[in-house]
Amino acid sequence: MTRMIVEVMLKPEIHDPQGEAILSASHRLGFGQVLAVRQGKRFDIEIDGPADDAALAAVQALAQELLANPVIEEAAVHPVAG
Numbered sequence: 001m002t003r004m005i006v007e008v009m010l011k012p013e014i015h016d017p018q019g020e021a022i023l024s025a026s027h028r029l030g031f032g033q034v035l036a037v038r039q040g041k042r043f044d045i046e047i048d049g050p051a052d053d054a055a056l057a058a059v060q061a062l063a064q065e066l067l068a069n070p071v072i073e074e075a076a077v078h079p080v081a082g
Helices: 017-028 053-067
Strands: 002-010 040-047 073-079
Touching: 002 053, 040 053, 053 073
Parallel strands: none
Antiparallel strands: 002 040, 002 073
């Protein structure tokens, strides 16, 4: 069994109102050193077998077809060591 993390974020050119709301709230709460916030999604996926190139490619395909909207989002896949 292998675990992989898929991180899905809005593309940099896409407006992120939720990130802006979090930034504003962080300033109201006294965290003035926060300069920017972009919100995203994280998926923890377990697969059968090793974290080889084929598994990484399969999870990347899953991320592009199901987990992310490729028009406005980018997905990154990271194997979890251990």
